[in-house]
Amino acid sequence: MESTRAKIITAAVRCFRNNPSDTLEKVAEEAGVSRRTLHRYFENRDDLIESCKNEMLVSCNKAMIIAYESDPGPIKKIRNMLFAAIEQGANYAFVKRIYERSNFSDLDRKKEFESDDVKSKWFNLIKDLQKAERINTELTIPWIFNLFGSVIETAIYAVESGDVAKNDSRNFAWISFKGAIGLNE
Amino acid sequence: MESTRAKIITAAVRCFRNNPSDTLEKVAEEAGVSRRTLHRYFENRDDLIESCKNEMLVSCNKAMIIAYESDPGPIKKIRNMLFAAIEQGANYAFVKRIYERSNFSDLDRKKEFESDDVKSKWFNLIKDLQKAERINTELTIPWIFNLFGSVIETAIYAVESGDVAKNDSRNFAWISFKGAIGLNE
DNA sequence: GAAATATGTCTCAAATATGTGACATACTAC
DNA sequence: GTAGTATGTCACATATTTGAGACATATTTC
Numbered sequence: 001m002e003s004t005r006a007k008i009i010t011a012a013v014r015c016f017r018n019n020p021s022d023t024l025e026k027v028a029e030e031a032g033v034s035r036r037t038l039h040r041y042f043e044n045r046d047d048l049i050e051s052c053k054n055e056m057l058v059s060c061n062k063a064m065i066i067a068y069e070s071d072p073g074p075i076k077k078i079r080n081m082l083f084a085a086i087e088q089g090a091n092y093a094f095v096k097r098i099y100e101r102s103n104f105s106d107l108d109r110k111k112e113f114e115s116d117d118v119k120s121k122w123f124n125l126i127k128d129l130q131k132a133e134r135i136n137t138e139l140t141i142p143w144i145f146n147l148f149g150s151v152i153e154t155a156i157y158a159v160e161s162g163d164v165a166k167n168d169s170r171n172f173a174w175i176s177f178k179g180a181i182g183l184n185e
Numbered sequence: 186m187e188s189t190r191a192k193i194i195t196a197a198v199r200c201f202r203n204n205p206s207d208t209l210e211k212v213a214e215e216a217g218v219s220r221r222t223l224h225r226y227f228e229n230r231d232d233l234i235e236s237c238k239n240e241m242l243v244s245c246n247k248a249m250i251i252a253y254e255s256d257p258g259p260i261k262k263i264r265n266m267l268f269a270a271i272e273q274g275a276n277y278a279f280v281k282r283i284y285e286r287s288n289f290s291d292l293d294r295k296k297e298f299e300s301d302d303v304k305s306k307w308f309n310l311i312k313d314l315q316k317a318e319r320i321n322t323e324l325t326i327p328w329i330f331n332l333f334g335s336v337i338e339t340a341i342y343a344v345e346s347g348d349v350a351k352n353d354s355r356n357f358a359w360i361s362f363k364g365a366i367g368l369n370e
Numbered sequence: 371g372a373a374a375t376a377t378g379t380c381t382c383a384a385a386t387a388t389g390t391g392a393c394a395t396a397c398t399a400c
Numbered sequence: 401g402t403a404g405t406a407t408g409t410c411a412c413a414t415a416t417t418t419g420a421g422a423c424a425t426a427t428t429t430c
Contacts, residue, residue: 020206024417024419025417025418033377034379036379036380037377039419040377100346151335161285171323175324176324176332208387209387225406229388230387230388
C-alpha cells in the first residue's frame, strides 16, 4: 500500500500540474488525507513542491535510463526513451512544466537537471545520428530536444483529453518525432 | 500609444501564462499602473481573465484567418497559419494553456472555440491532404491538431528561453511539422 | 492488550490577496 | 486656465489561505 507521503506527492503532482495555485486543502482532499496530515509531512507549500520535483525527477530519470539501456541500437534507445517518458505521464508533464516556469532561484537546479546523465546520453545519441546524417542536419540539437519534450507532452495530453486512444498515442508520437527530425528507420 | 486597458491585458497575459495565480498587484506592476487603476478597468480577477481570453482569442483568430487567406495553395495556407501563430507568441500560448486547463465551466466556451471558423478551415485543409494521400494516413486528425499546437508552442518557447534564434525557430517549426505529418512539399 | 505511531477534528492566529472609498494629482481638450 | 477625465496614494474591511496546537481516535507493533 502506498505510503501517505507518496499519496500526497502523487496528488500534489496531479493538482499543481493543472493549476500551480491549487490550495493545500485541495491537494489533501485529492490525496484522501486531512490538511493537518499534509502539514505533518510537508512544512509548507514550497517544501511540498520541492519534494514533488525531486521525486518526479528521480522517477523520470530512472525510467529513461532503463529505457536507454534496454537496447543497444541508438534509434531503439531513443524510441524507448520516448515511450518511457510517455508512460510516466503526469510525472513527466509536471517536471517539464516546472522547468519551463523556472525562475532564477531554480536556475541551479535547472543546470543540475540539464547536466544530468540522462540528458547528456540523449544528446550524444542525437549528435551521433546527426553526424552520420541519419537525421536532418538543418535542425539544431536544442531544437530537437525541445521538440522531443513537446511530442511527449502532446502524447500525454492527447490521451488525457480523450482525443486519441492510449495505444495509438505512443505510436503516433514516434511516427511524428521520427518524421520531424527526418529519421528513416 | 497603447491604452491603459490594453496595457493591463498584455501584462496579465504575460503573467498568467507562467503562473495563473500571480497577484493582481503583480499584474498591475507589470503593466506599470497601480492596482487601484486595474480595478477601475476590471471588476475582479475573473473579469480580467475573461477579458484576456476574449481578446487573445480574437487576436489569434484574426491573425490566422489572414494567414489562411494569404495564399490559395493549401500547403502554403497551413504554413502561413503556423507562422502566424508563432508570431502571436505569448497570445497564442496563453489561449492554448487556458483551454488545456479548461474545466467544466469553460466547456461552453471551449466548444465555441472548437467549432470556430479557423479550426474548421484548418481541419478541412488537413482532411483534404490526407484524402489525397499527401500526408501520412496513419495519423488521426485530432493528433495532428494537437501536434500542430505543440510545435507552435515549442517554437515560441524555444525563442523565449534563448535556446533557438528567432529566425531559425519558425523555419525549424515548419520543417519539423512537415516531417511529422509526412508531407513532401 | 499496551505502547507507540499515524491520522483526524476542531480551533485559532497570522499572512496574504482582494475590493473599494476618499481624496490628491496629472493630463487633455477646449 | 478651467473643466473634465484618468490615474495615483492611502486607508480599511473582508475573504482566503496557511501553519500549528490540543486532543481524540485509529492503526500498527510488540
